[in-house]
Amino acid sequence: MDLEANRKLLAAALARIGTGDRNALQTVYRLTSAKLFAVCLRILGERSAAEDALQEVYMTVWRKAAQFNAGLASPMTWLIAIARNRAIDFARARGSSRNTEPIEVAAELADDAPMADTTMQTAQDQARLHQCLGGLAERERTALRGAFFDGNTYEELAERMKVPLGTMKSWIRRAMLKLKSCLEQ
Amino acid sequence: MSDVQDHSEFSGDELLAAEYALGVLAGPDRATAERRMARDHGFAALVAAWEQRLAPWAAEITEVAPPPDLWDRIVAELPAARAQGGGFWQSLAFWRGFAIAGALATACLGALLYFGAVTQQPPLIATVESGGRPLFVATIDPKRHTIAVVPAAYIPDPTRIPELWLIGADGKPRAVGPLRADRTVTIALPPALADEAKSNVALAVSLEPPGAPTDNGPTGPVIGQGILTNL
Numbered sequence: 001m002d003l004e005a006n007r008k009l010l011a012a013a014l015a016r017i018g019t020g021d022r023n024a025l026q027t028v029y030r031l032t033s034a035k036l037f038a039v040c041l042r043i044l045g046e047r048s049a050a051e052d053a054l055q056e057v058y059m060t061v062w063r064k065a066a067q068f069n070a071g072l073a074s075p076m077t078w079l080i081a082i083a084r085n086r087a088i089d090f091a092r093a094r095g096s097s098r099n100t101e102p103i104e105v106a107a108e109l110a111d112d113a114p115m116a117d118t119t120m121q122t123a124q125d126q127a128r129l130h131q132c133l134g135g136l137a138e139r140e141r142t143a144l145r146g147a148f149f150d151g152n153t154y155e156e157l158a159e160r161m162k163v164p165l166g167t168m169k170s171w172i173r174r175a176m177l178k179l180k181s182c183l184e185q
Numbered sequence: 186m187s188d189v190q191d192h193s194e195f196s197g198d199e200l201l202a203a204e205y206a207l208g209v210l211a212g213p214d215r216a217t218a219e220r221r222m223a224r225d226h227g228f229a230a231l232v233a234a235w236e237q238r239l240a241p242w243a244a245e246i247t248e249v250a251p252p253p254d255l256w257d258r259i260v261a262e263l264p265a266a267r268a269q270g271g272g273f274w275q276s277l278a279f280w281r282g283f284a285i286a287g288a289l290a291t292a293c294l295g296a297l298l299y300f301g302a303v304t305q306q307p308p309l310i311a312t313v314e315s316g317g318r319p320l321f322v323a324t325i326d327p328k329r330h331t332i333a334v335v336p337a338a339y340i341p342d343p344t345r346i347p348e349l350w351l352i353g354a355d356g357k358p359r360a361v362g363p364l365r366a367d368r369t370v371t372i373a374l375p376p377a378l379a380d381e382a383k384s385n386v387a388l389a390v391s392l393e394p395p396g397a398p399t400d401n402g403p404t405g406p407v408i409g410q411g412i413l414t415n416l
Contacts, residue, residue, distance in 0.1 A: 022263065022340050023366075029256055034248035041249055051258075054251055058259045073233050077240040081206070081233075088208050092215070125241040133242075144207065148242055153211040176203045176235075177195060183238055 003122060006031065010075035011068075018066030025062055032076070033058075036083040043087040043151035049094075056086045088151045103142055103160045132182035140175035143168060198228055206235030260344065311388045311411035312337075313349075320409040321364060323349070323388055324416070330379040333371045334364050341366035345392040345405060351378060352387040360399030364390065386413045 010031060016024035036057055040050040060082050068078055133141050139161065146152040146160060158168035195203070198221075204210050205218035222229045309325040320339040325332045334349060347366070350358035359381070362372040374382060389410045391403035398404070 020338075020340050022260070023343060025259075025263075026256065026343055029259070033255070034250045035243070035246070037251040038246045038249040039243060042246055047252075051251060051255055054255060055258050055262065059262060062263060072230065073237055074240075077237050078233075080240050080243045081236040084208055092211055122241075126244050129238070129241045147207045147209045148239060149246070151208050154209045155211070157209065172204075172207070172209060173195065173200060176200075176207065179238065180203075 007074060007076070010079075011070040014061075014065045014068045014070075014075055014078075017062060018068070025058065025065075028061060028079070029058060032079050035076075036079060039080060039083040040087040040090075042149050043084065043091055049090055050087070053087045053090045054083070056089075057083045060086060084148075084151070091151050092153075101160065102162065103146060128183065132179055135182055136175050136178055137171075140171050140178075143171050144175055144179075147172070199231055202228060202231035203235050206232050206239060257344070260342065307415045309382060309384060309413040310416045311413045313388055313390050313409040313411040315409040318409075321347075321349075321390060321411075323411065323413075325374070325382050325413065327379075327382075330374045330376075331371055332361060332374055332382070333369055335369045336364070336366050339364075339366050339390075339408075342392055345394055347390050347408070348393045348397075348399060348403065348405075350389045350391065350403065351381060352389060353381050354386075358389060358402045361388075363393075382413065384413055384415050387411070388413065 010028060013024040013027040013031075017028065033054065037050060037054050040053040040057065041047065044050045044053060057079075061079065064082075068075070133144070136144070143157050143161060146157050152160065154165060154168055154172065157172070158165045161168065163171075201214075201218050201221070205215065205222075210218060218232070222232055306327045309327065311323045312319045313321040313323060319337040321334050322337055323332055323334045332349075339347060347364040349361040349364055349372075351361050353359050359378055361374070361378065362370065364370050387410055389403075389407050391407045392405040393399070393403065394405065
């Protein structure tokens with residue numbers, strides 16, 4: 001299925017969930033659960049916690065679908081944000097993210113894998129983000145990766161990269177500022 | 186710190202929105218951001234803009250199928266979630282009320298038009314409801330011995346089929362037939378059932394697994410009841 005058809009199908013299903021339609025929730029589940037489960041699994045690291053989080057993700061979708069505004073966000077962006085936030089809630093509740101191993105900045109270089117999934121995000125958006133991330137300092141990109149993919153807090157990132165908390169905060173803030181400015185060009 | 190001027194372009198709100206969207210906040214800072222999102226649309230829009238900027242990154246994550254029974258766990262939790270209060274539920278109830286009112290109006294109008302045109306005998310009507318929520322509207326044409334059942338606020342369960350029952354004079358449920366969430370079902374009543382279908386007789390709807398026997402009453406939960414009355 002192409003991206004635009006997928007987007008329309010998801011937006012329509014979210015609108016129907018807002019009226020209490022369970023079939024519409026099932027449609028959203030069928031189309032997105034493998035991606036959202038992977039997002040949760042990446043942050044939580046073990047399947048049973050990721051399953052609990054995913055259940056909460058779709059309960060949140062059920063409750064909040066009426067608030068989804070197709071004019072403000074793409075359905076997949078909205079769903080990914082819910083999945084990341086529910087998984088992060090679980091991670092915070094148990095005290096830590098899955099991955100708090102020390103990060104060697106140099107080792108992260110090879111980790112900037114090409115993006116391949118064009119069923120949910122446009123290739124153009126992916127290429128643009130990738131290009132802007134490429135413009136960051138390695139340590140900044142590494143810190144952002146730890147936050148986005150592993151759900152790390154400032155404190156966890158500071159520990160993983162062996163820098164003081166204040167330094168980590170300034171890296172992240174500077175990186176986000178650069179990223180925004182690059183994406184707006 | 187020496188980096189102050191580097192991020193001085195971020196307003197306090199924008200910084201908090203970026204930090205929340207990225208996911209680096211914990212404890213009270215995260216809670217503060219969530220409270221702001223709930224009551225400040227401008228702030229929520231800042232967070233949404235950051236989510237939009239970062240979301241394409243998720244394309245890197247390879248999909249992993251969740252276990253097959255996870256959907257069942259979600260379905261099992263849905264009614265309990267509906268019972269919870271809160272601002273959103275008020276708006277959902279509002280919209281659902283709209284849908285119900287529309288479905289009911291359509292059902293009643295349909296019944297009136299249908300029976301007004303084809304019969305002089307007054308039809309019987311029953312609203313099968315649950316806690317004041319009309320799930321189905323059933324109308325019986327006493328002349329033709331048919332029952333037409335229109336879905337109202339029934340929320341379909343993908344794993345089970347709604348079955349209509351008529352509670353006989355002996356108090357035992359008699360299976361009438363399976364219903365549908367998406368359209369009107371018209372069922373011809375066998376003579377034994379047609380004789381029992383009178384004013385003040387109860388109808389009920391239960392949720393049955395596909396292929397469940399109907400000889401001995403419902404096997405699944407009864408989700409609503411109604412009383413037949415003359416229209």
